[in-house]
Amino acid sequence: MPYNASLDMKTPAKIWEISGRMFLAWGFFVLLSCLACSPPGGGSETPGRPAEAGPPCYGDTLITGSIGEPSNLIPILASDSSSHEVAGLIYNGLVKYDKDLKLVGDLAESFEVSKSGLVITFHLRKGVRWHDGQPFTAADVLFTYKTMVDPHTPTAYAEDFLQVEKAEAADPYTFRVTYKKPFAPALASWGISILPGHLLEGRDIMKSPLARHPVGTGPFIFKEWKTGEKVVLAYNPDYFEGRPYIDRYIYRIIPDSATMFMELKAGGIDNMGLTPLQYARQTEYRKFKENFNKYRYPAFAYTYLGFNLEDEKFRDRRVRQAVSYAIDRGEIIEGVLLGLGQEATGPYKPGTWAYNPNVKRYPYDAVKARELLQEAGWRDTDGDGILDKDGIPFRFTIITNQGNDIRARTAEIIQRRLKEVGIDVKIRIIEWAAFIKEFIEKKTFEATILGWTITQDPDIYDVWHSSKNKPGELNFISYRNTEVDALLERGRRTFDQEERRKIYWRIQEILAEEVPYVFLYVPDALPVVQARFKGIEPAAAGITYNLIKWYVPKAEQRYKMIAHSS
Amino acid sequence: MAAYILKRLFLMIPIFLGITVISFAVLHLASGAPTEMQTMMQPKVSLEARARLNAIYGLDKPLHIQYFDWLKRLVRFDFGRSFSSDNRPVQEKIMERLPITLFINILSLVLILVVAIPIGVLSAVHRYSLFDKATTLFVFVGFATPTFWLALLLMLVFGVYLDWLPISGLKSLNYEYLGLWGKVVDLGRHLILPVLLSAFGGLAGLSRYMRSNMLEVIRQDYIITARAKGLAERVVIYKHALRNALLPVVTVLGLSIPGLIGGSVIFESIFAIPGMGQLFYGAVMARDYPVVMGELVIGAVLTLIGNLIADISYALVDPRIRVR
Secondary structure (H helix, E strand, O other), X not given: OOOOOOOOOOHHHHHHHHHHHHOOHHHHHHHHHOOOOOOOOOOOOOOOXXXXXXXXXXXXXXXXXXXXXXXXXXXXXXXXXXXXXXXXHHOOOOEEEOOOOOXXXXXXXXXXXXXXXXXXXXXXXXXXXXXXXXXXXXXXXXXXXXXXXXXXOOOOOOHHHHHEEEEEEEEOOEEEEEEOOOOOOHHHHOOOOOOOHHHHOOXXXXXXXXXXXXXXXXXXXXXXXXXXXXXXXXXXXXXXXXXXXXXXXXXXXXXXXXXHHHHHHHOOOOEEEOOHHHHHHOOOOHHHHHHEEEOOEEOOEEEEEEEOOXXXXXXXXXXXHHHHHHOOHHHHHHHHOOOXXXXXXXXXXXXXXXXXXXXXXXXXXXXXXXXXXXXXXXXXXXXXXXXXXXXXXXEEEEEEEOOOHHHHHHHHHHHHHHHHOOOEEEEEEEOHHHHHHHHHOOOOOOEEEEEEEOOOOOOOHHHHOOOOOOOOOOOOOOOOOHHHHHHHHXXXXXXXXXXXXXXXXXXXXXXXXXXXXXXXXXXXXXXXXXXXXEOOOOEOOEOHHHHHHOEOOHHHOOOOOOOOOO | OXXXXXXXXHHHHHHHHHHHHHHHHHHHHOOOOHHHHHHOOOOOOOHHHHHHHHHHOOOOOOHHHHHHHHHHHHHOOOOOEOOOOOOOEHHHHHHOOHHHHHHHHHHHHHXXXXXXXXXXXXHHHOOOOHHXXXXXXXXXXXXXXXXXXXXXXXXHHHHHHOOOOOOOOOOOOOHHHOOHHHHHHHHHHHHHHHHHHHHHHHHHHHXXXXXXXXXXXXXXXXXXXXXXXXXXXXXXXXXXXXXXXXXXXXXXXXXXXXXXXXXXXXXXXXXXXXXXXXXXXXXXXXXXXXXXXXXXXXXXXXXXXXXXXXXXXXHHHOHXXXXX
């Protein structure tokens, strides 16, 4: 064996990275939320720290640590979060989510949706230039659309654009799309990075140099990419929302999270995401608090225990409810997330407009769990401590993917609690590809612990609609409910937010009653930033939405920009 | 001799083909295709989009066709393009990482030789002495210590607490602006921990090997003869014994040639070194067939060449092998 590719230590971080991909909108969200504009916040600070920052000023370098490396900086071709994170600073979409997660114009100055919901008209900003100096026009938008729907483009995100019936550039600053049917997620889909048509038209996008040397319209200009080391961006002096205060943005690739944490403490990087352990136990000393600001807000993700509803044991709703009662979510959040998370009650993030706080809840109640199981016919007839029915003991296996410690430990806690009500649970941890191909897609699992990203648009058709249960589709638990199906169809055809809220609130009520998933928790995102960076204003969208307004007071600047040619 | 070498070279062709067939087959036996690794569990990716990606990468063709397509490109020294979304030529991806890995591995091999051979010789000469016992303990501690743990510990001490050495990576951020000497120093400071650590783990094998060779040689009659002639002990050991004891080590070096291009994943990840180990590991996890095959082919060729060199050098020094 010429390769010392030992699998032990490295596995967690790397697979975590791959399984991170299942969270579709992760990168997309970052990309949409990065660039919102808010008034320059002079001296806003995290609570508890003195706010004496002085006026914003230019200069210095922000170094971000990342476990993964971008694969392709033409974002429509990439499916990993690192690519989208970096590309989000280089490109713009027509629309974006602002700090309060409302859709606002980005490259589009304004937009209108027709009464029927079929036609969207975007009025583009004038005077925007690509980083190479060429003007940005509607032709670029049209080119991006055509590339998305071209069958030769290896993009994973064509689906939303295949709903378009007609797209046209009415004039250089007006872009109009017409849909076959009303499609509520349509507007948000135009948050996709707009590509420079003049550099790509008529060329093979798969072999384009832009993949490693992107040209966009965004606040930062691509400078350099050293494979496995770093991506370097420099400020765009002509950015249409004003130049970023920070001169340089460096995306450093450090594949090991323990190393990254040390780099942070030694000053090698300025910003990273902490693990719950690091946040709660390894950063609570004075020197760290003086040098860094920690932030904490709910992540756009939830973790759940999903039942295979084609499995005889889990057909009975009372059994699923019993399992839900038997699990103590608070204990999982305390034990696994060290308290840095909150209970999930449905597929939305608490506090957002689609989230219904009034659904049926399942506080820990072992007595009730046993009653429900008894009602469903499960009794311990042979006195071995495990319930049985028709001579078959209640045993099942929870599977989850390798490399995600938090899920594995969640499974262990659930195992113990279910044992108390007489259910014998085994845990199996499987490498990601085999996990999906052999168990999830073939539906040979009994129960699984997995997570989803919560997208900005509440459309969850792909995960819950009964038609989406073929191998490789996402309703792998085979959930089927005609009312939910009808609501999901209506939800994605409805534009009015109040109407949609009613629809998705009703769906959450049904899901809470039927328990196809036991919704477990929404973890917290735990970013940390070096304390010299000011102007950070945590909001619903996180902290990076106003990156261009971050600044470092002159006296505290660390890095000088030596040569800048743009 | 020429005929022998020719025959060996000729035999390498079927062996090489066999290796590629088996690697290709095993690789495709593992669950999950590259396109699926990119798209699975993503709500916005429809089944049609997946089929489209499969067709673009030629994954919809039968396996043997895919193999022959790959082989046809290989004979023109074209390893194809990566299936990961960057779609870059495999050669390019390997070539940008190979020098770093080679450099570090050669440095650490040299360090191992420089340290392990004297240790081996001295422990053999002073068998059961305090030095022998101490070095034995030392090299086995090195062998047994989990490198990732030791690496993190040293990074914490020298990087965070003492602030003497950089923690990870190969170059500082201002590397481009340094003078030549500054660059050498910067690179050197970054390399100290990785090279020291990878050598530390490799000391045990070679030093023990050297020790037992030496012990064997010292027992030989010609050493007794040399001593009987009245030669100084220094000459006996370093001229007569050492030379003979080194011969097998040369063979071991021949066999370590393929190892030079392989990087350790753990190591490279911890030190954030963009080497071959990470490329290979990442490619395997993403089922990036062309990259994995590319690395395997290079590894196979180097192994075959290393074997050949080992055999030839053996034949050169030991006439008994040549006699047919």
